[in-house]
Amino acid sequence: MPHADVTAIPEALTKAQTYEYLNEQVEALCFEQRNWVCNLANSASLLWHAFHSLPGKSQSVNWAGFYVLNPKAESELILGPFMGKVACQTIKFGRGVCGKAAADGKSVVVEDVDTFPGHIACDGDSKSEIVVPIVKDGKVLGVIDIDSTTASTFDEEDRKGLEKLATILADACDW
Amino acid sequence: MPHADVTAIPEALTKAQTYEYLNEQVEALCFEQRNWVCNLANSASLLWHAFHSLPGKSQSVNWAGFYVLNPKAESELILGPFMGKVACQTIKFGRGVCGKAAADGKSVVVEDVDTFPGHIACDGDSKSEIVVPIVKDGKVLGVIDIDSTTASTFDEEDRKGLEKLATILADACDW
Numbered sequence: 001m002p003h004a005d006v007t008a009i010p011e012a013l014t015k016a017q018t019y020e021y022l023n024e025q026v027e028a029l030c031f032e033q034r035n036w037v038c039n040l041a042n043s044a045s046l047l048w049h050a051f052h053s054l055p056g057k058s059q060s061v062n063w064a065g066f067y068v069l070n071p072k073a074e075s076e077l078i079l080g081p082f083m084g085k086v087a088c089q090t091i092k093f094g095r096g097v098c099g100k101a102a103a104d105g106k107s108v109v110v111e112d113v114d115t116f117p118g119h120i121a122c123d124g125d126s127k128s129e130i131v132v133p134i135v136k137d138g139k140v141l142g143v144i145d146i147d148s149t150t151a152s153t154f155d156e157e158d159r160k161g162l163e164k165l166a167t168i169l170a171d172a173c174d175w
Numbered sequence: 176m177p178h179a180d181v182t183a184i185p186e187a188l189t190k191a192q193t194y195e196y197l198n199e200q201v202e203a204l205c206f207e208q209r210n211w212v213c214n215l216a217n218s219a220s221l222l223w224h225a226f227h228s229l230p231g232k233s234q235s236v237n238w239a240g241f242y243v244l245n246p247k248a249e250s251e252l253i254l255g256p257f258m259g260k261v262a263c264q265t266i267k268f269g270r271g272v273c274g275k276a277a278a279d280g281k282s283v284v285v286e287d288v289d290t291f292p293g294h295i296a297c298d299g300d301s302k303s304e305i306v307v308p309i310v311k312d313g314k315v316l317g318v319i320d321i322d323s324t325t326a327s328t329f330d331e332e333d334r335k336g337l338e339k340l341a342t343i344l345a346d347a348c349d350w
Contacts, residue, residue, distance in 0.1 A: 004260035004298030025261075033264050035247070037212055038254040041240070042261045049260065065216070072210070079213040081256040085179035085224070086200075086217045089208050123179030 007045060009053040019161025022050045023168055030172035039173050040066045041081035043165070047146065048083035060150035062125060066134075067091060067098050068142035068175075077102055080142060088122040096120035101131035102140050107159050111152040123147065130154035132162040136170040182220060184228040194336025197225045198343055205347035214348050215241045216256035218340070222321065223258035235325035237300060241309075242266060242273055243317035243350075252277055255317060263297040271295035276306035277315050282334050286327040298322065305329035307337040311345040 006025050013021060029042050044065040051061035065082020072078075075093040093103040096119055101108045110129045113119045126147040134142045144162050146154065181200050188196060204217050219240040226236035240257020247253075250268040268278040271294055276283045285304045288294045301322040309317045319337050321329065 003263050004300070007260040029261070029264070035245070035253055035264075037243075037256070038264050041254050041256050042264070045257070045259065045261045068212075070210070078210055079216050081212070081216050082220070083258055084220065085182040086204070086220045088178050089204070089210075089213050089217070125179070 003042075007049040009050055011053050013053070015054055015058070015157045016161070018050050018054055019157070019164065022046050023161070023164050026165060026168055027172070030168070034172065034174040036068070036169075036173035036175055037081065039169065040068075043169065044081045044083050047144075047165075051146070057148065057150045057153040060148040060153055061146055062149050063087065063123065063145070063147040065145060066142055067102075067145060069140070075103075077143065082145075084147070085123055088120055091120065097129050097131045098143050098145050101133050101143050105133050105135055105138075105140050107132045107163060109154050109159055125149045127151045128153045130158050130162065132159065132166050134166045134170050136175070141170060141175045178217075182224040184225050186228050188228070190229055190233070190332045191336070193225050193229055194332070194339065197221050198336070198339050201340060201343055202347070205343070209347065209349045211243070211344075211348035211350055212256060214344065215243075218344065219256045219258050222319075222340075226321070232323060232325045232328040235302075235323040235328055236321055237324050238262065238298065238320070238322040240320060241317055242277075242320060244315070250278075252318065257320075259322070260298055263295055266295065272304050272306045273318050273320050276308050276318050280308050280310055280313075280315050282307045282338060284329050284334055300324045302326045303328045305333050305337065307334065307341050309341045309345050311350070316345060316350045 047064040051058045063084030066080035067077035068080045070076040070078035077091040091098045108131045110116050128148045132144045133140050222239040226233040238259035241255035242252035243255045245251040245253035252266040266273045283306045285291045303323045307319045308315050
């Protein structure tokens, strides 16, 4: 099967079912492949296509990807694989939504980024955001970062689905 | 300036001017940032948006990204950052268009992938392809890979523009 067919996500699925499909596909792609760049690159593609297969606000997703620990700077994230427009290269722990999630090791769902203290506007079109940390053995390895041009795009189902994805990737990759 | 604005590529440019713009932006993004994952991720985004800013066949580009040397296997490429649908994870040197360009250290422009011996159909929709090796000190470090759903999308201008990009990235990143 051509790999691209994996992104043909059935459109009749609910959001919960879409995350279930996505996470099953990521597990399959990571089978016998532990390279983190390769696995995050394909996961970013799956995320992008999953959001755009859903009805409503999920179609407003304009950036889907990853930041990982910067091997050259302490307490700093650096850009990983993603789908979307050119993005900020590094983010200090504690700065903006990504930095907050990385510093606290907890997911952050932001309904309106303009009201988030210290928000970093990589893209002025982004209006809402969800960031989920990737954690292994108590250490933050990176974050999943999703932006949308519509306010209040992300909810509890997104948080649960992305936290499951973060768990899969934490275990499935050599970081 | 928000980083996303870099992808707002002026639409009135010729293909040669678009590559000039793209390569200037990549040089600027790589200034004081030598992390290859970060730099290839933003370059893939720029490439995708550059092709889609051009008229004609360039808009049929359905995959733009990178394969790099697999640190875990000799003479093998592994998927790097990209824009598009889920892609093949590893490619042996010599296999398909990417493997050919990596093995020979030379660019390959394919007008119709169905006539290319040993073509790997990661995506059955892809009809033409250009692959340009990234070479430093005589060693192939990876390839730039662009696919299109239209036959004969890529020409000498693409080859020249992407070979310039490959030279910039070879020097600007720690691999």
